[in-house]
Amino acid sequence: MCRIVRRSLGGACPPYDTLAAVHPFLPRRSGSIIPSVATNINARCWVEIDLGRLERNLKRIRAALPAHIRYVAVVKADAYGHGLAPTAARLMRAGADAFAVANLREAAEIREIGSGWPILVLSAVLPQEDQMLLDYSAMPAVSCLDEVERFAALGRASGRPFAVHMKIDTGMGRLGVWHENAPAMYDAIVGNPHLRLDGIFTHFSSADSCAEYTNTQRERFLAALANMRGLDTANLLIHADNSAGIESLPEGGPFNGVRVGLLQFGVLPYKGSLLSNVHAEPVLSLHSRIGLVKTLPKGAFVSYNRTCKLERDTRVALICAGYGDGIPTGMSNRGQVLVRGKRCQILGRVTMDQIVVNASELEDVRVGDIATFIGEQDGGSISVEEFSAWSGQIPWESYTSITKRVQRVYRADTAM
Numbered sequence: 044m045c046r047i048v049r050r051s052l053g054g055a056c057p058p059y060d061t062l063a064a065v066h067p068f069l070p071r072r073s074g075s076i077i078p079s080v081a082t083n084i085n086a087r088c089w090v091e092i093d094l095g096r097l098e099r100n101l102k103r104i105r106a107a108l109p110a111h112i113r114y115v116a117v118v119k120a121d122a123y124g125h126g127l128a129p130t131a132a133r134l135m136r137a138g139a140d141a142f143a144v145a146n147l148r149e150a151a152e153i154r155e156i157g158s159g160w161p162i163l164v165l166s167a168v169l170p171q172e173d174q175m176l177l178d179y180s181a182m183p184a185v186s187c188l189d190e191v192e193r194f195a196a197l198g199r200a201s202g203r204p205f206a207v208h209m210k211i212d213t214g215m216g217r218l219g220v221w222h223e224n225a226p227a228m229y230d231a232i233v234g235n236p237h238l239r240l241d242g243i244f245t246h247f248s249s250a251d252s253c254a255e256y257t258n259t260q261r262e263r264f265l266a267a268l269a270n271m272r273g274l275d276t277a278n279l280l281i282h283a284d285n286s287a288g289i290e291s292l293p294e295g296g297p298f299n300g301v302r303v304g305l306l307q308f309g310v311l312p313y314k315g316s317l318l319s320n321v322h323a324e325p326v327l328s329l330h331s332r333i334g335l336v337k338t339l340p341k342g343a344f345v346s347y348n349r350t351c352k353l354e355r356d357t358r359v360a361l362i363c364a365g366y367g368d369g370i371p372t373g374m375s376n377r378g379q380v381l382v383r384g385k386r387c388q389i390l391g392r393v394t395m396d397q398i399v400v401n402a403s404e405l406e407d408v409r410v411g412d413i414a415t416f417i418g419e420q421d422g423g424s425i426s427v428e429e430f431s432a433w434s435g436q437i438p439w440e441s442y443t444s445i446t447k448r449v450q451r452v453y454r455a456d457t458a459m
């Protein structure tokens with residue numbers, strides 16, 4: 044596999060540069076446009092990932108942001124189930140400035156694809172993973188003085204200052220140094236010759252639900268920065284905003300980076316102001332096929348535990364997917380799927396490999412027909428938000444719950 048090499052590397056987050064090599068996941072410029080659902084997929088259950096849409100989403104988000112804001116693409120959990128390698132390759136090509144991951148395996152995977160992009164590890168790094176930070180030149184988020192010492196030891200061992208981001212807990216109550224103690228930890232980091240501070244950040248807990256609390260967190264973050272002696276934010280990546288937070292990103296102030304996850308995959312988590320005009324298109328769609336069509340008599344029960352009793356003779360269709368593919372059991376008797384562009388109700392319990400739907404309303408339904416759980420089909424559409432709501436999930440969870448037996452099909456050539 045050829046790797047993408049980013050040429051210029053000065054500063055914390057250098058501007059996007061030209062690619063030195065053409066990667067297999069990148070589009071062929073002369074490619075043709077593929078129809079909306081790929082009907083020739085030979086799989087029982089598959090997701091289609093439209094890399095052209097991903098690229099357009101990134102460009103549209105970027106265009107809506109002030110020009111100095113760096114784009115940190117959040118690609119943890121296999122790029123939210125979209126597949127880390129193809130997704131990261133396309134985001135590199137589209138102009139991402141840096142990547143954020145959850146662990147060192149994900150960092151390693153990005154390094155396999157391309158070099159030159161800063162990688163930030165968003166979760167706690169375990170001591171046994173420290174060496175991998177060096178191997179893959181990934182930056183940890185420092186949360187406490189013990190970690191300052193641990194990561195400084197890496198710098199001492201490697202003979203050059205080790206780059207880190209400092210994380211401040213402004214009210215998420217998860218990773219990071221409590222905001223009131225942040226200035227002291229800042230002193231410890233910048234005073235250590237074996238460390239190089241590349242960025243300072245925080246994370247919002249309620250950006251998709253409570254602007255007031257987000258504002259409180261922002262204020263705490265700014266106050267912590269203001270109390271750091273000798274801080275020069277111009278040479279650091281200062282970031283707080285995730286997809287929902289971006290929508291309230293202030294024009295001024297020290298912020299010069301955003302961490303974009305869900306939005307780049309086409310889901311707007313908060314209908315706020317700044318990005319409400321950004322037309323982000325869903326990148327992923329989820330499909331299966333009908334494996335059997337039959338009619339059950341009035342009074343028959345459907346699926347495990349007899350949670351559904353038919354009130355009339357009913358034509359049903361069995362779909363070749365279940366919770367073993369990532370269709371939540373919470374959709375039992377509640378969710379819908381698209382067949383021939385029409386919505387069909389799920390009957391009874393979602394089982395591991397099969398789901399039964401009511402196909403009575405369909406004029407014609409055949410074995411092999413496509414059943415769409417998320418996405419567009421023949422004029423109908425089901426969003427990931429709707430899919431998630433049926434089972435009380437959130438879109439992040441629905442995407443990352445799609446299991447590995449579901450084939451990933453990439454459309455690399457869609458129009459840019």
Ligand SMILES: Cc1ncc(COP(=O)(O)O)c(C=O)c1O
Nearest residue numbers: 117165246285286302303304305
């Ligand atoms: C620390 C951190 N930053 C940014 C993100 C991206 O959030 P979103 O997907 O809402 O853009 C996440 C996602 O979980 C995160 O944990």
